[in-house]
Amino acid sequence: KQEVTQIPAALSVPEGENLVLNCSFTDSAIYNLQWFRQDPGKGLTSLLLIQSSQREQTSGRLNASLDKSSGRSTLYIAASQPGDSATYLCAVGAAGANNLFFGTGTRLTVIP
Amino acid sequence: DTGVSQNPRHKITKRGQNVTFRCDPISEHNRLYWYRQTLGQGPEFLTYFQNEAQLEKSRLLSDRFSAERPKGSFSTLEIQRTEQGDSAMYLCASSLAQGTNSPLHFGNGTRLTVT
Numbered sequence: 001k002q003e004v005t006q007i008p009a010a011l012s013v014p015e016g017e018n019l020v021l022n023c024s025f026t027d028s029a030i031y032n033l034q035w036f037r038q039d040p041g042k043g044l045t046s047l048l049l050i051q052s053s054q055r056e057q058t059s060g061r062l063n064a065s066l067d068k069s070s071g072r073s074t075l076y077i078a079a080s081q082p083g084d085s086a087t088y089l090c091a092v093g094a095a096g097a098n099n100l101f102f103g104t105g106t107r108l109t110v111i112p
Numbered sequence: 113d114t115g116v117s118q119n120p121r122h123k124i125t126k127r128g129q130n131v132t133f134r135c136d137p138i139s140e141h142n143r144l145y146w147y148r149q150t151l152g153q154g155p156e157f158l159t160y161f162q163n164e165a166q167l168e169k170s171r172l173l174s175d176r177f178s179a180e181r182p183k184g185s186f187s188t189l190e191i192q193r194t195e196q197g198d199s200a201m202y203l204c205a206s207s208l209a210q211g212t213n214s215p216l217h218f219g220n221g222t223r224l225t226v227t
Contacts, residue, residue, distance in 0.1 A: 102154030
């Protein structure tokens, strides 16, 4: 079974800093990887999707990378803002499965 | 595109009662998923539909749980004889098609509290 781990569990940074969130997965046979944002008590918002054949995706201040062979992905957030405070979840679409396997998330706090 | 809609947002029920949740996916999406999320954890897959066909169910989906998508549009998730361990956020998601470039779009969830 695919296992997804996110480190750190929580992160607190001052406004304006660049930061990196990490995600690792145990089975490299994936068809895509998605990063989501979740605000307290709310659903998930899709941020970026990387197909297994891709190395990275960018959207605004966000950049996600994928190294399938080593089972790792990173989400880079540039020039962090207080509005970026949320839990960030990594999810892997495993080959042959019809669902996503989620990590437990990284809770980010950006201090004004 | 109004997004994925879930109702109710919150449900408090007593142990042993039955509850039903509804999900309205994005209209052109043919895939619909149910996930369950407990505090501090990532969502866990429960079941998914391709149009009206339920194609996969997780082992988490005990026989007290049943999901339907009768006309391939909205879906319902029913929990019979609720237990305190059923307390969680129930999330619905939809996507356009199977493939490597179809992201899942989630609703805001239904938070169930079983007392």
